[in-house]
Amino acid sequence: MTDNPFFAPSPLPYGLPPFAEIRAEHYRPALEAGMAEQLTEIARIAAKPEPATFENTVVALERTGVLLRRVLAVFENHAATDTNPLVQELDAEFKLKLAAHRDAVHLDRALFARVDAVHAERAGLDLDAESLRLVERHHSRFVRAGAQLAEDDQRxxxxxxxxxxxxxxxxxxxLHAANAAGALVLEHVEELAGCSEEAIAAAADNAWALGYEGKYVLSLLNFTEQPALAQLTNREVRRRLLAASADRALATNGPVAARMAALRAERAALFGHPSHAAYVVADETAGSVAAVTELLERLVPPAVANAEQELARLRAAAEADGVTDFGPHDLxxxxxxxxxxxYDLDSAALRPYYELERVLRDGVFHAAGLVYGLTFTERTDLVGYHPDTRVFEVFEQDGRPLGLFLADFFARPSKRGGAWMSELVMQNGLFDQQPVVYNNLNLTKPAPGRPVLLSDDEVRTLFHEFGHALHGLFSAVRYPLLASTQVPRDFVEFPSQVNEMWANWPEVRANYARHHESGDxxxxxxxxxxxxxxxxGEGLRTVSYLAATLLDWAWHTLPAGELVEDAAAFEAEALERAGLALPAVPPRYRSAYFSHLFVHGYSAGYYAYIWSEVLDADTVEWFRGNGRPIRESGEVFRRELLCRGNTVPALAAFRxxxxxxxxxxxxLARRGLTG
Structure with missing residues (x-):
């Protein structure tokens, strides 16, 4: 296809993909060509007659797969943000083909022999620290992908x-189908009693968009507890909404989760590990199952004690209303x-002070200027991947261009749930590329002319995801394998969690938290x-998070050969065993919609949020108490950690x-777990 835009580098600034030219039919030929091209490049490296060197093997390996990376960045974005039947079909097809392709690369014995030879001689090669790190990481990736296994085990x-x-x-x-099918359709506006005018209008607009004109629809967000549960005065509507959320996809995805856990356990056993969790954490900062288990077990008892105290207060309030059968839909x-x-604090009363545009420009961007000296200019001349996507050019304090930041904030039926950051172009010096990063949220899109008013949690999420974006934007690394956010999974959340602190920093909050009408x-x-x-509520939130974390841990500490027959029963037993079986406090995610584990690479890794929060809370105290001006502290954090990617061990960057x-x-103090 001579008109396929993937077959040549993008001519747009920063290599932004030419979204106006890309069509779904371009993906298959570009993906096929990208895989074929990389295998040809790999074969050339493996067949070189001269001895393996850092340049002719390791750097040459880094130079392979350019076309494949270019198309995958766009295709994976499309599958996540605006899927359709054709994209779903391609996604299923190419997940299989790409898995086989990765095996073809990492199980190539001739190629590994050359990588292994360079690795064996690395100490005497006079390599700089980043190049030495590259050799070690490539070697580790090959070994962890099975390069040293016997033929039968590789098969x-x-x-x-x-x-x-x-x-x-x-x-x-x-899950995509279950989210759509589980949306709660309400016939009468009275069923939304207690919700704000904006929320009711959004439910009506959502109904219209989904073909339920004249009705009201509450679509499901990715986690168990849906925001409307805090406002709905009708208990039956609350019960129906929570049931739709907590029971979604159980019949279809419960067996899939069990099958995936068993397959992962068998794969770990091939590598000599007792469980998938042991295989995963061996390459993380935690280092061992015992280290993670010790942290989680330390947190559970005080978290449950706090949650029980908080629950007693909630039950008392419910009993005053005549509710004697308090349930999770009431929490x-x-x-x-x-x-x-x-506390005389109505969460809904905060929303008028958190208007999206102001939070973005006068909060998130302002904090990035305050701490790191960045400025932002919206590029309306550049086309994003969806009409809702906005493109901003990012500049250093001295005016030098840094990269592009794309923002896609609104939910739509074709978009997966949750919030995330990813990259369309990853910074690296090898190909002289500057970063193009994007954030996705799932805010309810209001009717034209209505403001987008955020909750306190949504403000925090906006700052959190932009922390990931900064990690990508600040990357200053030579080799693609080590660039940007390609750090251990239990470290990657750390910079984003640190960035949440600026949402509550007095100078920043005073700049963005203003009434959307009066400006007060x-x-x-x-x-x-x-x-x-x-x-x-910190006890309740911690228990909900820990329950999800320990479900992940239960699935992925299973030994090889053990197949779960009933996912719901397995969940109940796991929570009981962990001391987290509080019927009124459901896990943040149940297995059937826990896409972190079964789609997005966090298997045996959901503990990363609390593990990273140890570093985050400690770093926040450092920012507050190190005696430096904020701008100077920001430069230290950027220079020593955010720009380093995976060129240094994660905890070395923290130190x-x-x-x-x-x-x-x-x-422990932040989460109220010091008692």
Whole structure:
């Protein structure tokens, strides 16, 4: 296809893909050509007659797969943000083909022999630190992909990888269908009693968009607890909404989750590990199953104790209303009632002060300027991948261009749930590429002319995801394998969690938290009450998170040969065993819609959020107490950590910033777990 835009580098600034020219029919030939091209390049390297060197083997390996990376960045974005039947079909097909392709690369014995030879001689090659790191990471990737396995084991590994790729596609497509089918359709506006005018209007607009004109639709977000549960006064509607959320995809994805866990356990056994979790954490900062288990077990008892105390207050409020059968569908509603009664803080009252555009420009972007000296210019002349996508050019303080940031904030039926950051172009010096990164959220899109008003949680999510974006934008690395956010999974959330601190930094909040109509600042007394109330519910939130984390851990510490027959029963037993079987506090995710684990690469890794939060809470204390101006502290954090990618061990980067080993005390204090 001579008109296929993937077959030549993009002529647009920063290599932004030419989205106006890309059509779905371009993907298959570009993906096929990209895989074929890389295998040809690999064959040339493996067949070289001269001895293996760093340049002719390791750097040559880094130079392969340019076309494949270019098309995959766009295709994976399309599959996540605006899927359709053709894209879903291609996604299922190419998950299998790409799994086989990766095996073809990493199980090439001639290629590995050359990588292994360079690795064996690395100490005497006079390599700089980044090049030495590249050799070590490539060698580790080959070994962990099965390069040293016997022929029979490699044959079985290929089969397992193919089965897992097919199951991943199946899980994702089942979940997409279940999210659509599980949307709660309401006939009468009275059923939305308690919701704000904006929320009711959004439900009506959502109904119209989904073909339910004259009705109201609450679409499901990715996690168990749906935002409307905090406002809906009708208990039956709350019950139906939570049931739709918590039970979605159980019949279809429960068996898929069980099958994937069993396949992963068998694959880990091929590598000599007792479980998939052991295989995963061996390459993370945690290092061992015991280290993760020790942290989680330390957190569970105080978190449950806090949650039980908080639940007692909620049940008392419910009993005052005559509710004697308090259930999980009541928890968000009465948490909001108690927050209002005890702290005089109505979460809905905050929304008028959190208008999206102002939070973005005067909050998120302002903080990036305050801490790192960045400025942003919207590029309306550049086309994003969806009409809702906005493109911003990012500049250093001295005016030098840094990269592009794309923002895609609104939910749509064709978009997967949750919030995330990814990259269309990854920074690297080898190909002289600057970064093109993007953030996705799933905010409800209002009717034209209506403001987009955020909750306190949504503000925090906006800052969090932009922290990932900064990690990608600041990358200053030579080799693609080590660039940007390609750090251990239990470290990647750390920079984004640190960036959340600026949402509550007084100077930043004063700049963005203003009433969308009057422009008045968020009243000081409301700020004080918000700070006082922030600890309220921390026990419940921690238990909900830990329950999901320990479900992940239960699935992925299973030994090879053990197949779960009933996913729901397995979940119940796992939570009981972990001491987290609180019927009124459901896990943040149940297995059937836990896409972190079964689609997006966080299997045996959901603990990463709390593990990274140890570093995050400690770093926030460093920012507050190191005696430097904020701008100077920001430069240290950028220079020693954000720009390094995976060129240095993750915890070495942390120590270079803070000057010591991590301390768990700030995390325990933040989460109210010091008692």
């Amino acid at each position: 079985r590994l290929r089969e397992l990888n193919a089965e897992l790729a097919a199951a991943t596609a199946e899980f994702g497509q089942n 968000p509603f009465y948490a909001e009632r108690v927050r209002l009664a005890e 600042p968020l009243p000081a007394e409301l700020v004080d009450r918000l700070a006082e109330a922030r600890q309220f 270079a910033v803070v000057g010591r080993e991590p301390d768990t005390a700030p995390l």
